[in-house]
Amino acid sequence: MIKGTFPVEKFETLETPFYYYDMELLRETLNTIKKETENKPFHIHYAIKANDNPRILKEIASYGFGADCVSGNEILRALECGFSAAKIAFAGVGKTDREIHIGLDNDIFCFNVESLPELEVINTLASEKGKKARVALRINPNVDAHTHKYITTGLNENKFGINEQDLPEIVNIITSSDHIEFIGIHFHIGSQITDLSAFEDLCVKALELQEWFNKQGIRLPVINVGGGLGINYHHPNHCPMADFESYFRLFGKYLKLQDDQTLHFELGRSVVAPCGSLIARTTFVKEGLQKKFLIVDAGMTDLIRPALYQAFHHIENISSNEAYTPYDVVGPICESSDVFAEGMMLNLARRGDLVAIRSAGAYGETMVSTYNCREIPAAHFSDSL
Numbered sequence: 001m002i003k004g005t006f007p008v009e010k011f012e013t014l015e016t017p018f019y020y021y022d023m024e025l026l027r028e029t030l031n032t033i034k035k036e037t038e039n040k041p042f043h044i045h046y047a048i049k050a051n052d053n054p055r056i057l058k059e060i061a062s063y064g065f066g067a068d069c070v071s072g073n074e075i076l077r078a079l080e081c082g083f084s085a086a087k088i089a090f091a092g093v094g095k096t097d098r099e100i101h102i103g104l105d106n107d108i109f110c111f112n113v114e115s116l117p118e119l120e121v122i123n124t125l126a127s128e129k130g131k132k133a134r135v136a137l138r139i140n141p142n143v144d145a146h147t148h149k150y151i152t153t154g155l156n157e158n159k160f161g162i163n164e165q166d167l168p169e170i171v172n173i174i175t176s177s178d179h180i181e182f183i184g185i186h187f188h189i190g191s192q193i194t195d196l197s198a199f200e201d202l203c204v205k206a207l208e209l210q211e212w213f214n215k216q217g218i219r220l221p222v223i224n225v226g227g228g229l230g231i232n233y234h235h236p237n238h239c240p241m242a243d244f245e246s247y248f249r250l251f252g253k254y255l256k257l258q259d260d261q262t263l264h265f266e267l268g269r270s271v272v273a274p275c276g277s278l279i280a281r282t283t284f285v286k287e288g289l290q291k292k293f294l295i296v297d298a299g300m301t302d303l304i305r306p307a308l309y310q311a312f313h314h315i316e317n318i319s320s321n322e323a324y325t326p327y328d329v330v331g332p333i334c335e336s337s338d339v340f341a342e343g344m345m346l347n348l349a350r351r352g353d354l355v356a357i358r359s360a361g362a363y364g365e366t367m368v369s370t371y372n373c374r375e376i377p378a379a380h381f382s383d384s385l
């Protein structure tokens, strides 16, 4: 088994657990995305919620990418970290008045509107300011993303987006709303999508909807296909990057854009997941009746994905080269779901060994909690250790 390379000696001086970000891998990823999208009418809005660490955000913003925000505070964070307001998209089913004000006051690129009442409130608040809000409709395309049900968002049973049957009414309201500038359609069907055929289905649906809008005499300058591209959690060393080439090629092939149309992507996980690891120290090795437990000082409060989505993270013992042995890797939190992995093959472990829980750069640090009065883990970066 090949293992990741970590500066273990430097880690020994740091307090655990902590997040460690491989900034070279992040830059390589950003360069790849840039290369695959430049010279095309493709625009990237990085999904802030995947990782909102300011150091990471500044790096991403420096490539000229935009941001996808799901709260008013995310808009403020994105602006602070160097994203241009003109490239900020704002989604979410429950935007409060305060959050809509933040979007309007900063003249963001677009509100991705998810319901009729939201559209009416945005129109009213924009009119009070004498402004026009740019709006795209988030449409629920009823496309199955074939991913975990907690990260599936584009089915009729999900709370997100506007259903197709409500479109005629919404379009009537848009055309009579003086403070709304309708710019296009938006989708986001789910996350950790590795079967790219789900995106083909999405393209077919987008083209159908485009035809419907065109028939009403409405042009769509913007098509936004959201995020969702998955990564390989099982083999972080062999496959350190998502398959951006196939992903962007697919959209180029299936979504023939009209003149002056731009295609927008809201990638989160695929940008930041591979570059992050959660580093923890072994507190005890406990011999159970049937299993060996590796009890580490990180828990579900530091990385909740396994407990929340039954997510898999590859784990390595970075302090040992001894024989591989199966362990259940668990945290100290008083919840039975506080388990990082079962039967993970790790080099024989001793108290004090450091383990790296890999591919934790997305939905890791952003979901940290202080349950059990836990400390917030620190973040360290490969280029400034």
Ligand SMILES: *Cc1c(COP(=O)(O)O)cnc(C)c1O
Binding pocket: 047, 049, 050, 068, 070, 091, 092, 188, 190, 191, 192, 226, 227, 228, 229, 266, 267, 268, 269, 270, 362
């Ligand atoms: C979370 C989210 C994204 C990012 O999804 P990833 O799977 O991390 O790429 C994009 N758009 C919207 C609206 C989201 O809520």
